Amino acid sequence: MTNERAIVEQGYDAMADAYLDYVDQTTGDPRLRFLDQLLARLQPGSQVVDLGCGAGIPCTARLAEQHNVLGIDISTEQLRRAQDRIPSARFTKADIATVELPPHTFDAVTAFYSLTHIPRVEHADVLRRIAGWLKADGYLLATLSARGDTDGRQDDFVGVPMYFSGYGPDTNLRLLHEAGFDPVINEIVTMNEPGGESSFQWLLGRKRG
Structure with missing residues (x-):
């Protein structure tokens, strides 16, 4: 496992309780x-992958109300909590950048604040891999960096070291298109986290048929 992966895995294991408090204290989070x-674009019973599902709340739980959900995360502790909360969903411990999933199987893939934990040099490949898992006209909903200079370790994120990486909005949009998606939503949103303001690019892409 690379050092970046180890930082993310160990960090989310260690801050499981603190991270939920951090999310609760954040205002303006647009994920729901x-x-x-x-959800408005999916038929009931759709096959959905949630990459970086964490403890499963709120998004994995909302998805599992009507759909067949596979949650994937690198953190053992986060997955344990998700499995306890959402027994109707399936969960797998894996690196979301390298996990192997069957092609042309899923109706949607979500990645809430998770792709920014993967080195940005791998983003193009990850987006192409996601496109390969999706059926024709399937959807990807992802959060990406709204800054162009993010690539490295942060010493204190919710009390633990953490790794973040990302490009700026123009590059993100280009990589999405090159991976085979047409953007349906492209919006930059700033929210107020306990440590200050943070901006992310939200992309909803539809796989070209």
Whole structure:
């Protein structure tokens, strides 16, 4: 496992309780608004992968109300909590950048604040791999960096070291298109986290048929 992966895995294992408090204290988080945009486009019983599902709340749980969900995360502790909360979903411990899934199987893939934990040099490949898992006209809903200079370790994120990486919005949009997606939603949103303001690019892409 690379050092970046180890930082992310160990960090989310260690801060499981603290991270939920951190999310609760954040204002202006639009994830449920964008999730509703995706849900409106899916038929009940759709096959959905949630990459970086964490403890399963709120998004994995919302998805599992009507759909067949596979949650994937690198953190053992986060997955344990997700499995306890959402017995109707399936969960797998894996690196979301390298996990192997069957092609042309899924109706949607979600990645809420998880792709920013993968080295940005791998983003193009990850997006192509996601496109390969999706059926024709399937959807990807992802959060990506809104900054162009993110690539490295942060010493204190919710009390633990953490790794973040990402490009800027123009590059993200280009990589999405090159992977085979047409953008349906492309929006930059700033929210207020306990440590200050943070901006992310939200992309809902539809796989070209």
